[in-house]
Amino acid sequence: MFGVLRGMGITFKNFVASYFLPRKPNSLETGGMVTLQYPEERLPEKERFRNFPFLIYDTKPDDLRCVACDICAKECPPKCIYIVRDNDEQGRPLKKPKVFDIDFTVCMNCGICEEACPFDAIFMDHEFEVGGPERQQSLVYHMDQLLKPATHFAKIRPTDHVAIEEKRRKEAEKKRAAAQAQPKPPEAKPPQA
Amino acid sequence: MIFLDQIFVNSKKAILNLASAFLPTDAILIVSALISIGAIAAFGPFTMMYLTWFERKLVGRIQNRIGPNRVGIFGLLQPIADGIKMLTKEDIVPAGADKVVHFLAPVVVVIPALLVFSVVPFGRNMVAIDLNIGLLFFLAVSAMTTIAIFMGSWASRNKFSLLGGMRTVAQLVSYEVPMVLAAVPAILASGSLSTVDIVEAQGGWNGLKWFVFTPWGFVGFLMFYLCGVAECNRTPFDIPEAESEIVAGFHTEYSGMKFALWYMAEFMSVFTISALTATLYLGGYQGPWLPSWAWFMIKTYALVFVMMWFRGTLPRLRVDQMMGLAWKFLLPLTLINILVTGLWYFTSGLGLRLGLSIGILLVSSWVLVLFNRPYMPEKRVYEFAE
Structure with a gap:
């Protein structure tokens, strides 16, 4: 019962945080959007990245x-x-x-x-x-x-x-x-x- | 204020006045019915479309995603894109299926989901028909979805469909009982089965005398809402369509627009169950300052939000847990709640009333929780293993 309420609290915190916290890509902490709108936004390229x-x-x-x-x-x-x-x-x-x-x-x-x-x-x-x-x-x-x-x-x-x-x-x-x-x-x- | 409150009612009256200029009186009645039917037939599917969008956005935000955002601003045209996709999909009927029943089932499931809109009081004077057995009508008609779901699952001739259908019947029939009993306190308190009368009975205190502010109302509200969630097959009671166990349950063999009809029925019943919960315990369209329909929509969408919040949070219950919740916890508690409602009305003095009802409810729910504690075997001690 109280576990359910705590779980609801966590999801609600994430819901609210996704609007207000800054985006933290590659972060496992709760809160804050992690997705990137890829074609419009990009992560900075790593220098040692190699492809082709x-x-x-x-x-x-x-x-x-x-x-x-x-x-x-x-x-x-x-x-x-x-x-x-x-x-x-x-x-x-x-x-x-x-x-x-x-x-x-x-x-x-x-x-x-x-x-x-x-x-x-x-x-x-x-x-x-x-x-x-x-x-x-x-x-x-x-x-x-x-x-x-x-x-x-x-x-x-x-x-x-x-x-x-x-x-x-x-x-x-x-x-x-x-x-x-x-x-x-x-x-x-x-x-x- | 009155103008805003009655804007939809008055616009219907204006249309009827306009029509009465060149139509006979009998035809006006038909036009009046057609306007109400048209409004509901447009509102139901439209609500369903945007509830899918709302759910995807909300669950996305809970998971720190953005949700649909490609089609239109904020992805607002996503339901239309989905509709086009659904309509152009191949309609697959299994070779062994009972073709007629397989075709009929999604049609049959939408009808009760749309019919129950007719007794939902959207605002002051804004109900399609004020039946004097409105609540009974709602519960009876919404129970018909069970038949449609079982039709679809049986006609699919698929093991997963049939399993889903049997789970549906078991679940819906079980939850029907505590749901009806959880609605009884509101009927007792208002003395009527009409949804409009129930809302009007909650009109005191500047429109804030909602049943939910009483102990029995609070418990009844929670139980009715929980049973409603189970009736809609929503998480955490979605074992009829448990993806991880039985593919998609009763709609495994449905594709294209038929599949969309199943979803339409589900989302419309999400809306109507939330609306009915708001009507019974949250005061329906009663509330200060805002127009009545605005209050109704706020309450309903708050409950829809909670349903989707459940979806984003809770894992699915096991079949035995779900049945145990219905029969061993909710059913006794609803009966006790009816008793408490009776006591509330036959005692006087706020302290006695509050103390008695809160005491009985707390003690009985604690006792029920104790009785329902799952059996945990004692931890074994291995004497010789080291």
């Missing part, structure tokens, strides 16, 4: 960092990355991909491609609202969909961006120092990681 890789470019989409080395495709556990190296007119291989596809239906968002990439060219994105009208073609992302500027990376993952820029700057300095020490570096040698 993207290819990074520095200034314009042509000079992307990817050199089509195929390491990410080899490392990828579910084998969702497909890369074809680009050739110039004489048929010599270029240091950039002609085809770079990622099948989102296969990708498991593990982020191993990001860790494996020696050129800091592929990173995990925050994009989670991915949908398509059918299961096959629209969820295979091609290179033009995957390419995103470095500013996007700086925006979604600021601390990682700073660290990676620092690393890249040091490597470039080292390379420049090596180039100064050795006046004529061999052309065809692939860059060191």
Whole structure:
């Protein structure tokens, strides 16, 4: 009897509190709305959240960092990355991909491609609202969909961006120092990681 | 004030005056009946639509959610969207079902739910027919839903439906008894079975002499309301449609608009039971300052709110607990309550009256609680296990 009344009191407290208390998402305390009106309101994105890789470019989409080395495709556990190296007119291989596809239906968002990439060219994105009208073609992302500027990376993952820029700057300095020490570096040698 | 109080009555009179200009006297009677019928036939389903919205909002708020909010402002168009969805759904009739009865049952269940609106006094002079056996009519007609529910459950040819139907019959028949007996003190006090007379008997003290302010009235109110909740198959007495036990009970095999009709009957009886409780014990349309229909609606919706609050709070009773509550607690207490009402009227002096009635009610409910204490086996002691 009194237990029933106490239970009624608790539900009434929650009922009233849902109108007056501020919203506390992810809180188990009683009182206060916990739901979020998702398409209109969003929780702030966590920086370390990862979903779906993207290819990074520095200034314009042509000079992307990817050199089509195929390491990410080899490392990828579910084998969702497909890369074809680009050739110039004489048929010599270029240091950039002609085809770079990622099948989102296969990708498991593990982020191993990001860790494996020696050129800091592929990173995990925050994009989670991915949908398509059918299961096959629209969820295979091609290179033009995957390419995103470095500013996007700086925006979604600021601390990682700073660290990676620092690393890249040091490597470039080292390379420049090596180039100064050795006046004529061999052309065809692939860059060191 | 009088203008606001009688605004609906006067607008009906105005329509009748207008009609009498070009219709014979006999036709005016039919027009008068049609206006009342039309008002009720529009009010009942409309109430049902917005009670579904109200319940979803309220239970949502209790669970710290927002509830319907996509269709229209505050989700106010949600019932219309639901109605369109229900109408366009496939109407499935099981292969082994008794098709005629299966079709008839949801129709039959709505009729008593709508009929009882005719004796509900919505305000001063605002009752469709002031039957001199209004309360009896209400109880008798609302008991007819049992037949409809059993028709539907039997005709579905489904085990879960049948279980739900049998539980319904057991529950509704059991709760009918204490419900009628719980209404008796109000009849005793007002000396009439007419709902209007019962409300008028509570008109003293500037419209605040409600029966609920007396000891027997308070107990009668609680018991009548509890039995009413059980009559509507609402939580915590919703074992006829217990989702976790028997799928959906009697309406397992119903889909589309037939399912909506079951719900319409349920929500309309939620409203009418609340209205009748308000009429019997909360003074109906009596109250100071506000128009009479406003008082009636406030009281009724407060009781509807409590029903939905129950829904958001209480778990379902077990069958034996529910039957025990009806037969072993409510039934004796209603009989004692009738006795107390009699004593109240044959004793004089406020102190004696109050002391006697409160004493008898407290002692008897305590004794009943003691008698109804469930058997708890003593905790076993294992001597050799360590």
